[in-house]
Every structure is written in structure tokens, then in C-alpha cells.
Amino acid sequence: MPSAAPALVARTALLPRPDDLVALLPDDVAATDLVTWLRDGDGLVGWGRATSVTTSGPDRFAQADRWWHEVCAQSVVRDAVQLPGTGPVAFGSFSFADESAYGATLVVPSVVVGRRGGTSWVTTIRTGATLPQQPTVEPHPAPAAPAKPTLRTGALDREQWKSAVAKAVSRIQGGDVDKVVLARDVIAECDGPVDLRWLLTRLAGGYANTWTFAVDGLVGASPEMLVRREKGLVTSRVLAGTIRRTRDDEHDLALAAKLARSSKDLEEHEYAVRSVADALAPHCRSINVPESPFVLHLPNVMHLATDVAGVLTDESSSLRLAESLHPSAAVCGTPTPAAARVIGELEEMDRGRYAGPVGWMDASGDGEWAIALRCGALDRENPSAVRIFAGCGIVSGSDPAAELAESEAKLLPMRHALGDD
Numbered sequence: 188m189p190s191a192a193p194a195l196v197a198r199t200a201l202l203p204r205p206d207d208l209v210a211l212l213p214d215d216v217a218a219t220d221l222v223t224w225l226r227d228g229d230g231l232v233g234w235g236r237a238t239s240v241t242t243s244g245p246d247r248f249a250q251a252d253r254w255w256h257e258v259c260a261q262s263v264v265r266d267a268v269q270l271p272g273t274g275p276v277a278f279g280s281f282s283f284a285d286e287s288a289y290g291a292t293l294v295v296p297s298v299v300v301g302r303r304g305g306t307s308w309v310t311t312i313r314t315g316a317t318l319p320q321q322p323t324v325e326p327h328p329a330p331a332a333p334a335k336p337t338l339r340t341g342a343l344d345r346e347q348w349k350s351a352v353a354k355a356v357s358r359i360q361g362g363d364v365d366k367v368v369l370a371r372d373v374i375a376e377c378d379g380p381v382d383l384r385w386l387l388t389r390l391a392g393g394y395a396n397t398w399t400f401a402v403d404g405l406v407g408a409s410p411e412m413l414v415r416r417e418k419g420l421v422t423s424r425v426l427a428g429t430i431r432r433t434r435d436d437e438h439d440l441a442l443a444a445k446l447a448r449s450s451k452d453l454e455e456h457e458y459a460v461r462s463v464a465d466a467l468a469p470h471c472r473s474i475n476v477p478e479s480p481f482v483l484h485l486p487n488v489m490h491l492a493t494d495v496a497g498v499l500t501d502e503s504s505s506l507r508l509a510e511s512l513h514p515s516a517a518v519c520g521t522p523t524p525a526a527a528r529v530i531g532e533l534e535e536m537d538r539g540r541y542a543g544p545v546g547w548m549d550a551s552g553d554g555e556w557a558i559a560l561r562c563g564a565l566d567r568e569n570p571s572a573v574r575i576f577a578g579c580g581i582v583s584g585s586d587p588a589a590e591l592a593e594s595e596a597k598l599l600p601m602r603h604a605l606g607d608d
């Protein structure tokens with residue numbers, strides 16, 4: 188059982204608009220106590236740990252949600268801004284698998300700075316009885332560039348992973364499962380402690396239209412929004428179906444048109460959209476599923492993308508909605524239980540928090556949870572190492588060599604951020 192929920196006091200006040208939220212992260216706080224949620228310059232950054240909870244197992248979402256509810260019920264809040272993300276905020280990351288040794292964490296930082304359109308604010312949070320003073324919020328010197336990291340094989344080397352893909356294809360052709368998402372890990376070893384602020388600067392600068400996140404030592408730039416809940420509206424961005432970009436824009440446009448017509452990718456995409464719409468159905472009315480996907484352009488890859496929206500009909504928090512949507516066919520497969528079994532048999536690794544929900548939630552339960560993709564986990568034992576991940580949706584027409592190349596393209600954001608240009 189998680190620890191008892193403490194009482195918090197929180198104060199949110201307006202702040203002059205900071206240019207760069209990442210620059211506000213202090214350089215003398217442990218990387219696991221820095222949090223970030225950024226897109227196109229707006230979002231939230233935070234540091235310190237007013238309180239936190241860890242949970243594990245199949246109830247990890249419900250336990251964390253209950254804890255946060257109790258914390259908020261006994262908190263004293265002075266919120267002069269009243270926007271989503273003001274007042275006390277919890278940042279969380281959850282393991283992909285129920286049985287994972289990596290569990291889940293909700294962290295409530297002691298300071299959160301937010302920026303949304305023209306409004307910026309700072310929230311200070313403490314356990315105790317007196318309202319905290321507003322801290323000084325100012326940019327810190329830019330972090331130094333790291334040296335090129337060394338890459339080591341993770342659970343499977345390239346050949347082994349290709350043969351896992353080939354086995355997945357035969358399982359699909361044999362009728363065990365329709366689609367399965369297979370992932371691989373690579374260990375990046377740097378020549379000194381990894382500077383999270385450097386990684387975040389690179390990710391937020393290079394991948395501005397993704398959600399750049401850092402929570403409890405998990406860092407990345409995810410293009411996939413599992414669920415956003417804001418004032419009764421629920422939205423989800425589903426991605427599945429990928430093509431690697433070349434360095435030639437004209438050629439990429441032709442590839443995008445090909446992706447939008449590719450029956451293999453459209454089939455893979457359809458599975459993922461269906462799994463999201465079905466999971467939202469018990470919680471929402473007026474669910475809108477566009478008839479065909481659009482092509483999302485990222486610097487390294489292009490994806491087929493569909494934005495699903497609905498109106499919330501129950502009290503589910505954004506975290507409980509994320510639980511209902513996890514794992515979607517975009518990161519597990521279809522049907523879910525059979526795909527999860529094949530993953531367990533073929534990947535030969537614990538995914539940890541990769542491909543699990545990562546995000547934030549405020550006291551109202553509104554929040555945003557992305558799927559932790561294009562990310563890495565800082566190694567708690569070795570501060571110079573990061574375990575980075577990438578996975579691919581496998582369907583009956585998948586070719587192992589092409590999937591390996593796709594996984595390499597999906598590793599690029601983290602490799603570049605780590606200084607491997």
C-alpha cells in the first residue's frame with residue numbers, strides 16, 4: 188500500500204513570462220527531482236519534491252489516483268490564476284507492464300512554473316501549515332554539451348531483434364494475434380553524469396511539436412498524447428504507421444502521400460484508433476473519430492495520426508482515463524492480452540516505464556498523459572548511463588529489416604539529444 192497522503196499548502200501567483208522554461212531548472216537538484224512537460228515553449232517545469240508516492244502492480248494507477256485525491260482533499264490552496272495546471276500538480280510515470288519491477292511514481296514538486304499562451308505563473312508547494320513564500324525564478328547558466336556517448340546492446344542485438352520480429356510475423360500469420368508492437372533497448376554510456384537539462388534543451392528545441400517530458404528520471408519527446416482531460420473535454424492523439432524521413436523535403440512529401448495510401452500502415456493504424464475509441468466509450472459521449480488519418484511530420488519520422496475527442500460523462504480523472512486507454516494497440520497490439528503475451532515471450536526485457544503513461548494532473552483531475560516514447564530512463568546506479576527505447580508495430584506484412592531501420596529512426600531524438608550527431 189502507498190504511504191499515507193500528506194496535507195499540502197500551495198500558492199499560485201502570476202509571473203512575468205519566462206522566455207525559456209527549461210532554463211529555469213536549477214543545476215543543483217538531482218535529475219530525478221526535475222520535472223518537465225513542454226510543447227511549443229508552453230507547459231510546466233518543476234523541481235524539488237514536496238511529496239511523492241510509488242505504487243506497483245495492476246492497481247498502480249488506482250492507488251496513485253486515490254493518493255492524489257486524498258492529498259488534494261486535505262490541501263490548502265491559494266490560486267490566483269485558476270488555469271489547468273495551476274494549484275498543486277502531480278507529475279507521474281507508470282510502468283508499461285503490470286508485473287514490471289519499475290512500478291510507478293507520482294511526484295509533487297516544491298516549485299512549478301507554468302506558461303500557457305500569454306499567462307505565466309509559479310506555484311510553491313509544501314507539506315505543513317504555513318503558505319510558502321514565492322521563490323526567486325530566474326534562468327540558470329546553460330548546461331555544457333556532453334561528449335559523444337558510446338552505445339551498447341541492450342536485451343537483444345540487431346540480429347536477435349530482427350529474428351524476434353520474424354517470429355512475431357509468423358505468430359500473426361498463424362492467427363495467434365493481429366498486431367504486436369515489439370521494442371528494443373540500447374544503452375547510451377556518456378563520459379560523465381548525464382545532464383538532464385541539456386537533454387531537455389535539445390529535445391524541446393529539436394522536437395517542438397512533441398511533448399518533451401521528464402518525470403522521475405524518465406526523459407523524452409513523445410509525439411503521442413494518450414489522453415488529455417480539460418474542463419470536460421477528452422482528447423487523444425493516436426499514432427501508428429510510420430515512415431522514416433529522408434533529408435529531401437520533396438521526396439518526403441511523396442513518401443507522406445505513400446504512407447497515407449499504404450494498406451499495411453492504414454490497417455495498423457485502424458487497430459490503434461479502434462482500441463482508443465473503444466476504451467473511451469464507457470467514459471464519454473459524442474466521441475468523434477475522423478474518417479481518415481492525417482500525416483504528422485516530425486524531424487526524424489512521419490506518422491499516420493488521428494485525433495479522437497469526446498465529452499466526459501463520468502468523474503474519471505485524467506489518470507484513470509489513461510489507465511483505461513493503456514496499453515493501446517499503438518504500443519502493445521491487438522488483441523491486447525495475446526499481444527502482451529507475445530511481447531513477454533519475444534522482447535526478453537522489462538520495458539520499465541517506456542511505453543507507459545507519463546504526464547501530469549492537477550487537483551481537479553484535469554491533466555495530460557502522453558505515451559512515454561522516444562525516451563530514455565536514467566540509470567539509477569550509473570549516473571552516466573541512459574537506457575533508450577524504440578518499438579515498431581508488427582503486422583502480417585512486416586519486414587524485419589525495415590522494422591529495424593524504423594526502430595533506428597525512432598532512437599534518433601534521444602541519440603541526438605545525448606550528443607550522438
Ligand SMILES: C=C(O[C@@H]1C=C(C(=O)O)C=C[C@H]1O)C(=O)O
Nearest residue numbers: 426427428429517577578579580
Ligand atoms: C512504439 C513506438 O512508437 C509507436 C509505434 C508506431 C508504429 O509502429 O508505426 C508509431 C507510433 C507509436 O505509436 C516507439 O516510438 O517506440
